Amino acid sequence: MLRPGGWPGAAHAGGADPDLGGGPLLEEQGVLSKRSAAFEGAFLLSSAAGCAPEALPPIQPSNSENLTSCMADLVLAPCDLPAAQPAPDHRDASQPKLELIHIPDGACAAPMQPCTDPHPPTFIDFEMGAANMFYADQDPHAGVLFGEDELREPDFDGAVPSLLSADAWPGSARCHDLASSAPDRTSPLLFSKPSEQAFGGAERVIVPREPLEWVSSEIGGRGMAMYGGSVGVTSGGGLFPLEGPNVENDEEPAPSSSLEEAAFAWVPSAGLDAARRLPSESTSSIVAVESEMQFLDDCDGMMEEGGEGFEGGAKAEEGFSNGPISPGRANGRGCRRRVHPVGKFAGEEVCWTPDDTEGSDGGCGRERARRSRAPGRAGARPGRPRPRGFGRRNSWASGASGALEAINKRRKQHNPWSLEETKTLVKGVEICGGGKWADIKRLGFQEIGSRSPVDLKDKWRNLLRVALLPLEQIKLKKVDNRHNLPMELLNRVKELAQDKDKSPRTAQMQSGKL
DNA sequence: ATTAGGG
DNA sequence: CCCTAAT
Numbered sequence: 001m002l003r004p005g006g007w008p009g010a011a012h013a014g015g016a017d018p019d020l021g022g023g024p025l026l027e028e029q030g031v032l033s034k035r036s037a038a039f040e041g042a043f044l045l046s047s048a049a050g051c052a053p054e055a056l057p058p059i060q061p062s063n064s065e066n067l068t069s070c071m072a073d074l075v076l077a078p079c080d081l082p083a084a085q086p087a088p089d090h091r092d093a094s095q096p097k098l099e100l101i102h103i104p105d106g107a108c109a110a111p112m113q114p115c116t117d118p119h120p121p122t123f124i125d126f127e128m129g130a131a132n133m134f135y136a137d138q139d140p141h142a143g144v145l146f147g148e149d150e151l152r153e154p155d156f157d158g159a160v161p162s163l164l165s166a167d168a169w170p171g172s173a174r175c176h177d178l179a180s181s182a183p184d185r186t187s188p189l190l191f192s193k194p195s196e197q198a199f200g201g202a203e204r205v206i207v208p209r210e211p212l213e214w215v216s217s218e219i220g221g222r223g224m225a226m227y228g229g230s231v232g233v234t235s236g237g238g239l240f241p242l243e244g245p246n247v248e249n250d251e252e253p254a255p256s257s258s259l260e261e262a263a264f265a266w267v268p269s270a271g272l273d274a275a276r277r278l279p280s281e282s283t284s285s286i287v288a289v290e291s292e293m294q295f296l297d298d299c300d301g302m303m304e305e306g307g308e309g310f311e312g313g314a315k316a317e318e319g320f321s322n323g324p325i326s327p328g329r330a331n332g333r334g335c336r337r338r339v340h341p342v343g344k345f346a347g348e349e350v351c352w353t354p355d356d357t358e359g360s361d362g363g364c365g366r367e368r369a370r371r372s373r374a375p376g377r378a379g380a381r382p383g384r385p386r387p388r389g390f391g392r393r394n395s396w397a398s399g400a401s402g403a404l405e406a407i408n409k410r411r412k413q414h415n416p417w418s419l420e421e422t423k424t425l426v427k428g429v430e431i432c433g434g435g436k437w438a439d440i441k442r443l444g445f446q447e448i449g450s451r452s453p454v455d456l457k458d459k460w461r462n463l464l465r466v467a468l469l470p471l472e473q474i475k476l477k478k479v480d481n482r483h484n485l486p487m488e489l490l491n492r493v494k495e496l497a498q499d500k501d502k503s504p505r506t507a508q509m510q511s512g513k514l
Numbered sequence: 515a516t517t518a519g520g521g
Numbered sequence: 522c523c524c525t526a527a528t
Contacts, residue, residue: 435517435518436517437516437517438515438516438517453515453516453517454516454517457516457517457518457519461518461519
């Protein structure tokens with residue numbers, strides 16, 4: 001299925017390392033071949049071979065010369081598509097599910113050049129699912145940005161997002177100096193603004209399949225990428241397979257007029273025709289959703305097994321062979337949460353029930369519609385992409401049905417924090433410090449994508465309660481069997497709590513209370 | 515919009 | 522996890 005190599009320029013592109021999920025990139029069966037500059041010469045192939053690449057029109061100029069030259073190599077070619085092939089049903093397990101991305105040899109082979117920016121340090125944002133900044137001068141994944149301007153060796157349990165590399169995003173070599181990226185220098189979050197250039201020329205690749213095919217133009221979204229046929233999502237350092245969105249009878253997608261607006265392209269059933277018209281008429285068949293695409297934890301937050309996105313390649317890559325992992329796993333009740341791709345709830349986190357027992361919250365029981373909702377927001381909205389995973393979200397189901405009231409009356413929900421979530425929170429605190437919950441959210445950790453900043457705060461408080469307990473008591477609680485909190489983690493929490501730097505006073509006070 | 519804190 | 526007050 002999807003392979004790390006799906007990210008051109010990604011460290012393991014080409015599947016050189018079988019251990020990392022590489023290997024032959026694709027079963028060639030392309031019907032559609034479309035270039036996406038954003039993916040540096042990546043092809044999307046579906047069935048039917050014989051798409052001879054041909055030179056592409058000039059690529060949008062990049063302000064990054066090295067990249068420009070790199071991109072100049074890009075070739076690709078719209079195929080002469082066979083007419084009106086009945087679209088394979090990707091629900092049929094016998095059908096190949098995914099389009100595969102082929103990386104032409106030598107694509108973007110040019111090494112990333114050091115930033116010429118006079119203000120060191122410079123950073124490059126890979127836009128890969130998180131705001132972790134990787135120093136890309138020499139080593140593509142040399143470090144993680146900590147604090148204000150400190151670049152450290154990655155030390156998250158050896159978690160190096162090994163899939164990322166400087167040229168993973170060919171057009172995205174946006175060099176930033178700290179001064180311009182974070183003028184106040186108070187935040188470690190140096191998001192680079194998604195730019196058209198970064199994704200310049202990215203076409204929304206539409207794969208003619210039913211029921212829904214997705215393509216991410218990767219615009220403005222962090223870490224989201226789906227390729228035809230329910231393909232994948234980048235998550236931390238991994239690229240995770242995903243199931244296709246389960247959307248039905250949605251309104252006619254609103255045209256997207258800007259790249260920022262159109263994080264994802266969706267073509268309902270237009271199939272090949274639409275695909276063929278793409279270059280000129282793409283916008284008419286594309287729905288814009290908010291750029292943040294996120295596949296959130298299932299309702300119970302049962303994430304016992306998934307790799308921590310941040311935990312780097314090897315772990316994450318298990319997902320390639322083992323099917324969907326990290327995002328959107330089903331819980332016992334078959335409820336998943338994800339962002340609704342189109343229509344009224346585009347961009348909203350929703351409960352998603354695979355078999356589509358709709359309208360009932362899917363047993364998810366996480367209705368949060370009472371909470372703030374982007375006011376006046378109707379459908380896909382242009383404008384600033386919201387940071388993903390912020391705040392509370394509407395439920396697809398709730399908005400769509402009269403079950404709303406019932407749901408609204410529901411009392412306190414219970415969504416146990418998984419160990420992975422908890423670990424991630426701790427990481428966040430390590431980076432941003434306690435009390436910086438919004439900042440932590442902005443880090444984009446996928447693991448806690450479904451937790452609001454307030455959730456983080458609450459959880460941290462609860463963690464402190466335990467961590468600051470006398471050792472005896474902790475052990476009495478079997479090191480908290482219920483929450484599966486390893487002593488080691490609790491120790492980290494404790495340290496952070498006592499670190500006046502990382503912990504405002506909340507923690508200190510907490511310790512008093514205990 | 516964020517955060518702290520009570521419940 | 523929910524709610525509110527205070528920024």
